Amino acid sequence: MFVFHTATRPRNPLLRLIGSILGLLVVLGVLALGFFAFVALLAGGALWMLISALRGKSHGARPKSPASADPGIIDGEFTVVRDNESRSRLGHSRPAHTTGRH
Numbered sequence: 310m311f312v313f314h315t316a317t318r319p320r321n322p323l324l325r326l327i328g329s330i331l332g333l334l335v336v337l338g339v340l341a342l343g344f345f346a347f348v349a350l351l352a353g354g355a356l357w358m359l360i361s362a363l364r365g366k367s368h369g370a371r372p373k374s375p376a377s378a379d380p381g382i383i384d385g386e387f388t389v390v391r392d393n394e395s396r397s398r399l400g401h402s403r404p405a406h407t408t409g410r411h
Contacts, residue, residue: 319325
């Protein structure tokens, strides 16, 4: 059996009994708190599902993608930025192309 051996453990049997009872009460309190938190989350989820069902929203419904879209194509928008503009945005002070003269 695994037993903690610490120097702060009281030697008086009555203090050991009181400490054990207090420890047991703390563990039971934490378990009760966890149980009530679980019940509250369960009730909240059930209420959310009930409200969602009463509003007529279908659970997990997704908008359908167009049938003509190729799965290898990613749709999006872009902006063309010239090389000198991108360097100025990044904070570089040198020009993009140097002539070799100093």
